[in-house]
Amino acid sequence: MTSLFVDRRGVELGLESGAIVFRENGERIGTVPIAPLTRVFLRGDVNLPAALLGKLGERGVGVVILSGRTSRPSLLLARPHNDAARRVAQVRLSLDEPASLIIARELIERKLTRQIEWFTELRENDIQARYELSRALRGLEEHRARLGNINNAASLRGIEGSAAARYFTGLQAVIPGSLHFHGRNRRPPRDPFNALLSLTYTLLHSEITIALHGAGFDPYIGFYHRLDFGRESLASDLLEPLRPLADRFAFALVHRRVLDKDHFTTTESGCLLGKAGRVRYYAAYEEHSEILRKGINQEIEQLAEQVGSALTPESGNTPDHDSGDWE
Known part of the structure; x- marks a missing residue:
C-alpha cells in the first residue's frame, strides 16, 4: 500500500509503535503501518494528534486534507529537499x-x-x-x-x-x-x-x-x-x-x-x-x-x-x- 484514504465520520487516528491506530467511539477498529505509506488523504470529520502528523512528516509522507463539499485540498508537506x-x-x-x-x-x-x-x-x-x-x-x-x-x-x-x-x-x-x-x-x-x-x-x-x-x-x-x-x-x-x-x-x-x-x-x-x-x-x-x-x-x-x-x-x-x- 502507498496511499491511505480515510473517509469516515468521527474516526480518531493515533500513533502507536510506528503504526496508525484507528478508533471509533473509543474502540480500536484497525491499524495501518506507516512504513509503506507515501500519501495520506483525509476527508470529513477525522481527528488525529500532532505527534502523528510529526511522524508522517518525518517519514516523508504528505497529508492531503479534502474539506468541504467540493473537497478543496489543504496540504501538510513533509520535510523539504535540503538543496x-x-x-x-x-x-x-x-x-x-x-x-x-x-x-x-x-x-x-x-x-x-x-x-x-x-x-x-x-x-x-x-x-x-x-x-x-x-x-x-x-x-x-x-x-x-x-x-x-x-x-x-x-x-x-x-x-x-x-x-x-x-x-x-x-x-x-x-x-x-x-x-x-x-x-x-x-x-x-x-x-x-x-x-x-x-x-x-x-x-x-x-x-x-x-x-x-x-x-x-x-x-x-x-x-x-x-x-x-x-x-x-x-x-x-x-x-x-x-x-x-x-x-x-x-x-x-x-x-x-x-x-x-x-x-x-x-x-x-x-x-x-x-x-x-x-x-x-x-x-x-x-x-x-x-x-x-x-x-x-x-x-x-x-x-x-x-x-x-x-x-x-x-x-x-x-x-x-x-x-x-x-x-
Whole structure:
C-alpha cells in the first residue's frame, strides 16, 4: 500500500509503535503501518494528534486534507529537499521569458502528444465514435504542429485552449450518454464525468505539489502558469502533460462501470460523488496510482534537467527579464 484514504465520520487516528491506530467511539477498529505509506488523504470529520502528523512528516509522507463539499485540498508537506540552489535556479529561469517559454511549450507538446496517442487507441476500438475522434485528432495534430512557431506565452495559451476545445469534443463522443457529458465544466462540475475529472485533477495536483516540495522546487513559481496568489503554479504546469493520464483513468471508471450515474448526486451546488462511489473511487485510484506517480516522477526529472542548466556557469544563462488551474 502507498496511499491511505480515510473517509469516515468521527474516526480518531493515533500513533502507536510506528503504526496508525484507528478508533471509533473509543474502540480500536484497525491499524495501518506507516512504513509503506507515501500519501495520506483525509476527508470529513477525522481527528488525529500532532505527534502523528510529526511522524508522517518525518517519514516523508504528505497529508492531503479534502474539506468541504467540493473537497478543496489543504496540504501538510513533509520535510523539504535540503538543496536551496535548485530553488534559486528555478526562480532565475522563471524570470527569463525565453527560457520559460521553452519549458512551457514542451509541457504543452507532451500534453498534446499524450492526447493524440490516447485518441488514436480509442479510434481503433470504438467504431461508432471514429468520425468524431478522427476530427479531434486532426485538430490536435494541427495544433501540435503550430507549437514550433510560437514566440510568446499568449500564443501558447491560445493554442492550448483551442486544442482543449477540440479534445473535449472528441472525448464527449466516447463518454456514456447517461452521464450527460457535453464538454468540460467546473466550479462546480455539473455532471458525473466532470465531477470525476475535477476530483482526479485535485488529487493529482496535490500529489504533484508534495512531490515538487520533496524534490527541492517551489510549487508556487511556474513557467506556463505565471505567479498568482495562492496558486501552486509549478504544480499546475506539471499537471498539464499529466491530464491525459487522469482522463484515461476517469474514462476507465465509467467505461468498465466501476462507477455510474447512480453513484453521483446533482443539486444546485453541482454534481458530487457519493459515499459509496468514493469507496470505489479511492480503491481504483490506489490501483492506478503507480502510473500517475511514475508520470509525476518523469516530469520532475525532466524539470530538474532543465533547471539544472541554470546552475551551470558555462550555460550562459543570465536571466534579466520579467516574465491554471488545477481543476
